[in-house]
Amino acid sequence: MTERIRAIFAREGITELGFLPFRETRVLNARLLPPGMESVLVLLAPYDCGEPFTDGVSAYAHVEDYHRFFDGLFARTLPELREAFPGHAFYGFADHSPLDEKDAAAKAGLGVLGCHSLLLHPRYGSYFFLGSVLTDLALPCDAHPVRTCEACGKCLSACPVGAVTETGIRAELCLSALSQKKRLTEEERRLLTEHGVAWGCDRCQEVCPYNRDREPTPLPYFRDRRHGDFTADEVEQMDDETFSRFAFSWRGRTRIVENLRAREQSLAQSGQKEKNSKFIP
Ligand code: B12
Ligand code: SF4
Ligand code: SF4
Structure with missing residues (x-):
């Protein structure tokens, strides 16, 4: 079966x-x-x-x-x-x-x-x-025992807000969670801007040894239809159909546009070209 x-x-x-x-x-x-x-x-x-x-x-x-x-x-x-x-x-x-x-x-x-x-x-x-x-079909299968990684600690050190623990994450601290909140406090806005986050966060993944030699996707849906860097102006002006094709659309346009704009303004003020590009361990 x-x-x-x-x-x-x-x-x-x-x-x-x-x-x-x-x-x-x-x-x-x-x-x-x-x-x-x-x-x-x-x-x-x-x-x-x-x-x-x-x-x-x-x-x-x-x-x-x-x-x-x-x-x-x-x-x-x-x-x-x-x-x-x-x-x-x-x-x-x-x-x-x-x-x-x-x-x-x-x-x-x-x-x-x-x-x-x-x-x-x-x-x-x-x-x-x-x-x-x-x-409701009973398939011939058994559950495998749950295995965990070797706990090298790289993701714990890389997380900018201390959200990773040895047994999982403290979701309420995670920048990925903050970036999707409907309303942000001033402190939450400051954290996102300080760490260059506009939507989601990949830092704990980027340092993980399991990702070092990962294979690219073989699936054409993802491989052939990816978008380059977004800007606040671009996302603000996208037609609804295009906007709805991205995972951030469920939260509406305001959050992602505000996050991108805050990040762009902060970079312009500090004179930096980019922040939170691929994390380099
Ligand atoms: C809510 C949610 C979030 C929340 C909360 C995250 C969380 N707690 O997992 C937020 C918004 C923060 C989030 C962020 C992200 N998410 Co999310 N999220 C979910 C969702 C909808 C539910 C997760 C959940 O509540 N799980 C239950 C809680 C209790 O699990 P937990 O906190 O991880 O606790 C477990 C561990 O503690 C573990 N555990 C217990 N004892 C021990 C001991 C040891 C030693 C270890 C290692 C573990 C361990 O067991 C617990 C229960 O399983 C799932 C989809 C789903 N339906 O499952 C996607 C999902 C987990 N997310 C996903 C993704 C891709 C992400 C992001 C990478 C997106 C991004 N780039 O920003 C980040 C990653 C952040 C991170 N480091 O986890 C993928 C994960 C794919 C994968 N490779 O695992 C999922 C499965 C969505 C999907 N369908 O693909 N997410
Ligand atoms: S970086 Fe990867 S292997 Fe190391 S502790 Fe974190 S999840 Fe485990
Ligand atoms: S996604 Fe970012 S903020 Fe969340 S646990 Fe990973 S490194 Fe920390």
């Missing part, structure tokens, strides 16, 4: 996937959970294009929105799964998911959990998105 499922996703270029019994998952949002689930397929979608960005916008937001990627993938593959396994239900999720996706991926054998809290894959490092399919 699992080989048949692997073949369906392989046709979409998704080669890294794993399975686990639903009872082994960690549920974050029970309201999204369909009843009677037996098994979970976890899918890994690498997105790194090997390109350095210097605008303070995280690499994941330079490729086209991964929620749309998974919507398209599920629109094509779920009907195939229903046809292959008649009478069974299949539901696709990504990010806005009932499950702790990193935990599910670790238990599906897709990698190890890092101190920066992200899942690390042997070929793609941490530069991938996770999606999952929940089903």
Whole structure:
């Protein structure tokens, strides 16, 4: 059964996937959970294009929105799964998911959990998105024991706000979380500007040894449709359709434009050309 499922996703270029019994998952949002689930397929979608960005916008937001990627993938593959396994239900999720996706991926054998809290894959490092399919089909699979990284400490030292601990992150301190907040306090604005962050943050990933020799994405959706550096003026003037193609659009235009502008003004005042380009350890 699992080989048949692997073949369906392989046709979409998704080669890294794993399975686990639903009872082994960690549920974050029970309201999204369909009843009677037996098994979970976890899918890994690498997105790194090997390109350095210097605008303070995280690499994941330079490729086209991964929620749309998974919507398209599920629109094509779920009907195939229903046809292959008649009478069974299949539901696709990504990010806005009932499950702790990193935990599910670790238990599906897709990698190890890092101190920066992200899942690390042997070929793609941490530069991938996770999606999952929940089903009432009982698949022959067992959960893998959760493994963790060697705790080298590089991400703890690199995090500018001390958000990384040896067992995960303190999300309330994380600059990625601050950059997406609807309203910012003066102190939060100061922190983002001081550390050159406009949207998301990649510093703990950039120093991680698992990312040193990572492979670029083989998926054309991410590889062929990435955007170079953003400016505040450009994002402000984008038409709605173009704007909606990027992951920062869910928060509306004001946050990303204000963040980019604050960063640009701070750089102009200090006379620096760029800040928060690729972190160099
Ligand atoms: C909320 C959220 C955030 C929040 C909070 C982050 C967090 N706590 O994980 C914020 C906005 C900060 C955020 C930021 C980012 N996120 Co986010 N986020 C999520 C979301 C929606 C839920 C995560 C969550 O609440 N998990 C539950 C909490 C309890 O997990 P946790 O805090 O990591 O705690 C775990 C560890 O402590 C671990 N643990 C326990 N004991 C021990 C012991 C040891 C030794 C170790 C190492 C670990 C460990 O077990 C706990 C439970 O699993 C997921 C999607 C999903 N549905 O899962 C995406 C997700 C985790 N995010 C993702 C990404 C890409 C990012 C960013 C890289 C984006 C960016 N560039 O800015 C950053 C990375 C920041 C970081 N260092 O984690 C990806 C991760 C892909 C990957 N390789 O793992 C996900 C899976 C989205 C997706 N569908 O692809 N995110
Ligand atoms: S930088 Fe070191 S401690 Fe941090 S996640 Fe990577 S291997 Fe683990
Ligand atoms: S994303 Fe940035 S702020 Fe958040 S834990 Fe990693 S280094 Fe720290």
